[in-house]
Amino acid sequence: MAIENIPEIYLKDATKNPDLFVYDFKMTNDVVKSKVNLGMNMFSFLQVGKKQVHFAGTSVEVNKDQSLLLKKGNWLWTELLETEAIYYCKLLFFSEKILKDFLEKHTQNKQQIVDETPFFIIRNDVYITSYLNSLAVISEAPSVFAENLLSVKFEEILLYLINKYGTTFETYLQSLIVKETSPFKKIIESKLHSNLKLEEIAFLCNMSLSTFKRHFINEYNISPGKWLQDKRLQKAKEILAQGNLKLSDIYLDFGYKNLSNFSTAFKNKFGFSPSETPS
Incomplete structure (x- = not known):
């Protein structure tokens, strides 16, 4: 099982290193197991199917009623069909830089949080469904316009989830800022x-x-x-x-x-x- 470098394999231009990137992942196989080197933190908004993820001694499984925020790193994950003939999730990747900018702008807690939990489970709701529909519309816009809109939409989803989950989610976002090592x-x-x-x-x-x-x-x-x-x-x-x-x-x-x-x-x-x- 070869290592998949994500999101690099999804980028049309390998020379670009975007702070925000949206990708629609679809498959029709019954089961796909992947060894993934996740280079950016990532929302996985699961819409059809099931997803199992293993990371550093812990694991999580979600269905179409849930989504995940995954910390960058090495993952083993499995994507499965349910009764439908297609597996579909919308992936939203974001850099540490843009997360730091958001936290500086919108949160009071500047202290680095040490949290080894590599994922945060999100319960899908009507608002998130509407949000995902709006992301689909943005993808059809001219590139410069789309980039500016996506930046606004990134702030929107983080503010919504902070409102929904309170300090628990804010603390998790703080933990995604990696302390630099040599x-x-x-x-x-x-x-x-x-x-x-x-x-x-x-x-x-x-x-x-x-x-x-x-x-x-x-x-x-x-x-x-x-x-x-x-x-x-x-x-x-x-x-x-x-x-x-x-x-x-x-x-x-x-x-x-x-x-x-x-x-x-x-x-x-x-x-x-x-x-x-x-x-």
């Missing part, structure tokens, strides 16, 4: 749950493998191979405990070429085999 750590931790090899991660850090290993030990006080293996096995254990994905679904995602090697490494770390993982 560029090196940022790259390492963004690739934590990928199946990239050390040589490939070193390349992304613009370092030779030997330099990368030295730098890693200085930052983390452990060898990169051992650190990555431990982190990836822990994530695999969390995913298996949820019971939604099988061992055969995930071992490639964590850098193992076959089930046997994965099972051996897993048992050496936790003392039991993947199939014995308690839920």
